[in-house]
Amino acid sequence: MNAEKRILQLKGKTTSLSADLSAEEPGPPPWLVLVVDDDPDVIAITRLNLRHFSFGGRALSLVSAASAAQAQEILRNTPGFALGLIDVVMESDDAGLQLVRFIRETLRDQRIRLVIRTGQPGLAPERYVIDHFDIDDYKEKSELSAQKLYTTVRSALKSYRDLTTIDLARHGLETILGAAPQMYLHPLDSFEAFYSGVFTQILGLCHLGEHSSVRIANGFLAMFNKDEITIKAAVGQARLEKTIPPVQENISAKETTIPLRIRNEDIGMLYLEHGQALDPLAVHLLRIFTGQVCVALQSLRVQLELREAHASAIQMLSEAAEAKDIHTGEHIQRIVTLTRQLSLALGLPPATAELYAEASQLHDIGKIGIPDRILNKPGPLDRAEFNEIATHPSIGGLIIKDEKNFRLARQIAMYHHEKWDGNGYPEGLRGEAIPLAARIVSVVDVFDALVHCRPYKRSWSVADAVAEIRRLSGTSFDPAVVAAFGRLYEAGAFDHLDQ
Numbered sequence: 001m002n003a004e005k006r007i008l009q010l011k012g013k014t015t016s017l018s019a020d021l022s023a024e025e026p027g028p029p030p031w032l033v034l035v036v037d038d039d040p041d042v043i044a045i046t047r048l049n050l051r052h053f054s055f056g057g058r059a060l061s062l063v064s065a066a067s068a069a070q071a072q073e074i075l076r077n078t079p080g081f082a083l084g085l086i087d088v089v090m091e092s093d094d095a096g097l098q099l100v101r102f103i104r105e106t107l108r109d110q111r112i113r114l115v116i117r118t119g120q121p122g123l124a125p126e127r128y129v130i131d132h133f134d135i136d137d138y139k140e141k142s143e144l145s146a147q148k149l150y151t152t153v154r155s156a157l158k159s160y161r162d163l164t165t166i167d168l169a170r171h172g173l174e175t176i177l178g179a180a181p182q183m184y185l186h187p188l189d190s191f192e193a194f195y196s197g198v199f200t201q202i203l204g205l206c207h208l209g210e211h212s213s214v215r216i217a218n219g220f221l222a223m224f225n226k227d228e229i230t231i232k233a234a235v236g237q238a239r240l241e242k243t244i245p246p247v248q249e250n251i252s253a254k255e256t257t258i259p260l261r262i263r264n265e266d267i268g269m270l271y272l273e274h275g276q277a278l279d280p281l282a283v284h285l286l287r288i289f290t291g292q293v294c295v296a297l298q299s300l301r302v303q304l305e306l307r308e309a310h311a312s313a314i315q316m317l318s319e320a321a322e323a324k325d326i327h328t329g330e331h332i333q334r335i336v337t338l339t340r341q342l343s344l345a346l347g348l349p350p351a352t353a354e355l356y357a358e359a360s361q362l363h364d365i366g367k368i369g370i371p372d373r374i375l376n377k378p379g380p381l382d383r384a385e386f387n388e389i390a391t392h393p394s395i396g397g398l399i400i401k402d403e404k405n406f407r408l409a410r411q412i413a414m415y416h417h418e419k420w421d422g423n424g425y426p427e428g429l430r431g432e433a434i435p436l437a438a439r440i441v442s443v444v445d446v447f448d449a450l451v452h453c454r455p456y457k458r459s460w461s462v463a464d465a466v467a468e469i470r471r472l473s474g475t476s477f478d479p480a481v482v483a484a485f486g487r488l489y490e491a492g493a494f495d496h497l498d499q
């Protein structure tokens, strides 16, 4: 089914979100211009001469200050001024020049265009001022006719706009380049986490718009899965109940759709609704970014598939072992849960706890090699039988290859019967020479065996079992692991086992 047909399926239940955007939409924001002069007449005439001014479809918003101090206050509190028309002699002979210095050095605003307008050029000679202060133009008030003022303001705003565009492009490309490693190195928890991260970056790109005219109102990142479209990340009120345009690039004044495509296959799309047209730069950056998203997505897909394959391999193996031992029942599932809990209680990161839990499924895989008559014997084992059973960790080590993806499972299978004091088997490892995952599973394994009945014993109460684990701290078990286990018990983590 092609993308268009898939989308048509959704049309029956659509409720356009356009209503969200149809309210009074603000026009593009005006250029902010600051006029600093202690002569109210100069301010009034500037205002009069520029009252119909507009550039690039944007009007002027003229803010005035009667002193350099007042101008500082305004500039500190209001970002985004495009131009300052600044008198020199105000509260002091060089108040305007000091204001220039304040703007460039204290506020570190290199983008605002600054035009000096002086009535007393003798006090601030043009050559000296141009050489020593970071200004863009120098005018004597006497030469500022209405026409000259228009030309000066227009060329200053054009220069500000061009600088802003360069800055935004640089910022946008930095965002894209910065996002790339994050996309590839993102912890592979889920596609959802990936999509949300991507969307955050996309919003960052569109918030390029914060200083320009773009405001994102709604949008989502949708993925196709067979005949369904799933929104993986959204902003604003975007929901699935929406008429989605066909999946081909569509850039209009109010909407932007960019398909996510891997080797000519449409896998999803980025959809944005915006109050005003995205500027061409933002669209260009979005195209570059969505291209990168597609490549990262492909790589993520492959990695997640591999991880899934690995998890199912472990599960299949553990099910094989479980099927052989009629007494273990749900033992393996409980081991997984307890291993996860105990790993977290030891302060291990959740991702590590998950790896330990997954690998713990294979702790008794070696029992596959033990004869059924011993494994399922309905009574206590004699010495020879015990010795036979005690080979299961070594057999486990033979079954699980010493390969990177299975190293943890192999350690657990081989060493979960080692003891902290060195009196365990199969190798008699001592203390921290026993891998941590195996030290954890050994506590969990004994505890679970104690609180459940076996052919040769009744089940213990949780309190008795915990007391036994604590008694064996420092001999059988790592004291730190037992301490964490005790904390879990105190916190009520095993209360349900007594019922």
Ligand SMILES: [Fe+2]
Pocket (backbone or CB within 6 Å): 363, 364, 392, 416, 417
């Ligand atoms: Fe075992």
